[in-house]
Amino acid sequence: MLPTAVSARAPGRVNLIGEHLDYNGGRSLPIAIDLATTATVTRSADGRTRCRSSAETPGWTAYVTGVLAALEVTEPLHVTITSDLPIGAGLSSSAALECSVALAVNDLLGLGRSRSELVQACVRAETEYVGVPTGGMDQTTSLYADAGAALLLDFADDSRTPVPFDPSDAGLTLLVIDTRVSHALVDGAYAARRADCESAAKHLGIQHLASATADQIEGLPGGRIGRRARHVFTEQARVRAYVDAVAADHWQTAGTLMTASHESLRDDYEVSCPELDLAAGTATALGALGARMTGGGFGGSAIALAPSDLLERIRNGVAAAFADNGHDAPTFYEVEASRGAEVLSAT
Ligand code: ADP
Numbered sequence: 001m002l003p004t005a006v007s008a009r010a011p012g013r014v015n016l017i018g019e020h021l022d023y024n025g026g027r028s029l030p031i032a033i034d035l036a037t038t039a040t041v042t043r044s045a046d047g048r049t050r051c052r053s054s055a056e057t058p059g060w061t062a063y064v065t066g067v068l069a070a071l072e073v074t075e076p077l078h079v080t081i082t083s084d085l086p087i088g089a090g091l092s093s094s095a096a097l098e099c100s101v102a103l104a105v106n107d108l109l110g111l112g113r114s115r116s117e118l119v120q121a122c123v124r125a126e127t128e129y130v131g132v133p134t135g136g137m138d139q140t141t142s143l144y145a146d147a148g149a150a151l152l153l154d155f156a157d158d159s160r161t162p163v164p165f166d167p168s169d170a171g172l173t174l175l176v177i178d179t180r181v182s183h184a185l186v187d188g189a190y191a192a193r194r195a196d197c198e199s200a201a202k203h204l205g206i207q208h209l210a211s212a213t214a215d216q217i218e219g220l221p222g223g224r225i226g227r228r229a230r231h232v233f234t235e236q237a238r239v240r241a242y243v244d245a246v247a248a249d250h251w252q253t254a255g256t257l258m259t260a261s262h263e264s265l266r267d268d269y270e271v272s273c274p275e276l277d278l279a280a281g282t283a284t285a286l287g288a289l290g291a292r293m294t295g296g297g298f299g300g301s302a303i304a305l306a307p308s309d310l311l312e313r314i315r316n317g318v319a320a321a322f323a324d325n326g327h328d329a330p331t332f333y334e335v336e337a338s339r340g341a342e343v344l345s346a347t
Pocket residue numbers: 037053054055056057058059060061063081082083086087088089090091092093094095097
């Protein structure tokens with residue numbers, strides 16, 4: 001017998017390194033975090049689909065109805081959402097919302113979709129129904145992550161490889177600094193970066209810019225397109241080096257790579273902003289092994305890999321630097337590689 005009520009939980013994520021590589025056929029290395037969204041879904045008794053959330057924002061139900069449409073669900077449902085994820089902080093509350101709904105509905109209605117089909121449905125909900133382009137990293141992480149491991153995602157061949165990630169063994173903590181800013185240029189700038197990368201790949205006659213060789217990158221005309229391509233090339237190399245560093249417990253190297261990633265995103269890809277630069281720069285100056293913006297940029301969150309005994313100093317120092325510069329107070333989260341989405345109850 002099918003259940004009458006299903007609750008499913010789906011986490012947000014932090015990308016450790018490999019930024020803006022998903023749509024370039026490159027690799028990224030996200031972890032799921034222990035902040036999540038829970039969807040409780042029941043069949044509707046009144047013939048109408050209703051959505052409620054503890055954090056309603058204009059237009060939010062499109063994420064839910066988009067998932068239902070992508071799963072070809074026509075039966076009216078009641079969907080209730082709770083979450084402890086900050087919204088719009090670059091920790092992917094949108095994917096957490098989609099994935100929690102998709103998993104709950106799949107179970108409630110016995111749709112029998114695989115996790116990979118649920119990822120596809122959630123990506124379609126966001127790109128086609130909400131209208132926000134997304135490369136699939138967030139949904140894949142939310143639905144596939146395991147505790148204690150990052151996921152090495154390869155967007156050229158769609159493979160997923162778990163990479164054990166536990167800096168606490170080395171006395172380190174991954175600190176998220178939510179700048180609480182979201183700059184209005186995000187969507188247009190994202191589309192412009194994609195277009196730049198497509199024109200570089202076209203110029204080189206290759207499908208994915210991330211597969212370009214060093215010679216090809218050097219042969220590109222200078223200027224903006226050349227800088228964008230250089231970020232993609234160097235970031236792809238940093239992902240490889242980061243995976244090796246983590247496997248060898250070379251945490252200082254991992255930190256240095258994170259800082260280099262930030263500089264590349266700031267200078268070559270030009271997707272940072274003063275608040276992200278201040279968060280990453282202050283954290284590093286106060287003893288973090290490295291820090292970088294994470295997510296699309298222009299606001300959202302930075303991450304710092306820091307000795308656990310320096311966390312308080314870093315938090316206080318970043319907060320003070322934000323105050324000195326007239327920015328709103330940032331929010332901090334200590335995160336670790338956490339489990340992916342799961343059905344919590346079916347009754
Ligand atoms: P991020 O994914 O980084 O948090 P996005 O802009 O991609 O930021 O997604 C945020 C949007 O997702 C919100 O504006 C809202 O429409 C929707 N959303 C996310 N979580 C919730 C929630 N718990 N309740 C209602 N809407 C949500």
